[in-house]
Amino acid sequence: MAFRSRREKLRSILSGGTCVHPGSVYDAISIRIAEDLGFPLGMFGGSVASLAVLGDPDITLITLTELAEQMRRMSRAATLPVLVDADHGYGNALNVRRTVQELEMAGAAGLTIEDTLLPAAFGETKAQLISLEEGVGKMKAALGGRSDPSLVIMGRTGAAAITSIEDAVRRAKAYEAAGVDALFFTGIKSRAELEALASATRLPIVLGGAPDELNALDYLASRRVRIALQGHAPIAAATHAVYETQKALREGVAPKSLKGLASSELMARVMREGEARVRSADVLGLNK
Numbered sequence: 696m697a698f699r700s701r702r703e704k705l706r707s708i709l710s711g712g713t714c715v716h717p718g719s720v721y722d723a724i725s726i727r728i729a730e731d732l733g734f735p736l737g738m739f740g741g742s743v744a745s746l747a748v749l750g751d752p753d754i755t756l757i758t759l760t761e762l763a764e765q766m767r768r769m770s771r772a773a774t775l776p777v778l779v780d781a782d783h784g785y786g787n788a789l790n791v792r793r794t795v796q797e798l799e800m801a802g803a804a805g806l807t808i809e810d811t812l813l814p815a816a817f818g819e820t821k822a823q824l825i826s827l828e829e830g831v832g833k834m835k836a837a838l839g840g841r842s843d844p845s846l847v848i849m850g851r852t853g854a855a856a857i858t859s860i861e862d863a864v865r866r867a868k869a870y871e872a873a874g875v876d877a878l879f880f881t882g883i884k885s886r887a888e889l890e891a892l893a894s895a896t897r898l899p900i901v902l903g904g905a906p907d908e909l910n911a912l913d914y915l916a917s918r919r920v921r922i923a924l925q926g927h928a929p930i931a932a933a934t935h936a937v938y939e940t941q942k943a944l945r946e947g948v949a950p951k952s953l954k955g956l957a958s959s960e961l962m963a964r965v966m967r968e969g970e971a972r973v974r975s976a977d978v979l980g981l982n983k
């Protein structure tokens with residue numbers, strides 16, 4: 696299986712004793728940069744998928760096909776293991792199965808399925824959850840949908856901030872019992888909440904955005920948190936750079952005088968230009 700070693704790397708992070716930050720990845724360039732900088736894995740958030748592919752906010756407009764296609768491009772560009780935010784699995788539990796099949800073929804190392812009601816319901820301004828029973832059905836469907844057993848399936852809940860920490864604990868225990876490989880929590884506001892979840896379960900934990908008191912990797916590792924997200928600053932940095940560059944050009948700055956551009960060395964590295972050159976020499980008859 697072509698992607699097994701990526702999945703095994705993600706599994707070794709989950710079974711290890713430390714907590715790591717993933718690189719935020721969303722396209723072929725960002726995954727190569729994260730790989731070159733030595734990140735142990737990439738996180739492909741639903742928010743950055745929507746932004747990179749559609750230029751839209753994170754409101755469940757992107758389709759599974761678009762998400763999987765973007766993942767496939769990243770899988771081709773780099774070998775870094777990628778954890779994909781598969782939102783609610785793009786429908787009910789049957790759609791979750793299809794989502795897992797598509798993301799597995801696209802080369803994801805792991806994916807998260809969350810129990811948020813998506814897309815947002817009519818007339819509701821706040822996030823809502825599906826029932827625990829439906830959530831368990833989705834986890835089972837996800838597990839049943841993989842054909843490579845090394846693909847990592849994570850159960851995700853934001854219950855701590857939507858309903859209560861007690862509900863988050865109930866859901867975490869139920870998803871663990873359903874057989875998921877790891878638990879992904881968002882909306883955790885304190886060490887006490889993390890500790891309630893960690894002591895009620897045994898699986899490795901992944902933490903979405905968290906407050907400052909939860910930002911010490913050693914502490915997180917001691918509570919079985921193996922991956923801690925840091926948001927998605929790179930796409931905001933890229934947007935800023937494109938904005939400033941286009942603005943300067945529009946204002947008449949000469950291309951040669953632009954500031955903040957990648958060096959030609961960095962561009963060549965990101966394009967893997969050296970490898971392409973060797974390959975061309977080999978196959979285009981230039982090696983004489």
Ligand SMILES: O=C([O-])CC(=O)C(=O)O
Pocket residue numbers: 738739740741742743753780903924927
């Ligand atoms: O998974 C993440 O990185 C956080 C999230 O839900 C998103 O960005 O859509």
Ligand SMILES: [Mg+2]
Pocket residue numbers: 740741742753780782
């Ligand atoms: Mg998301």
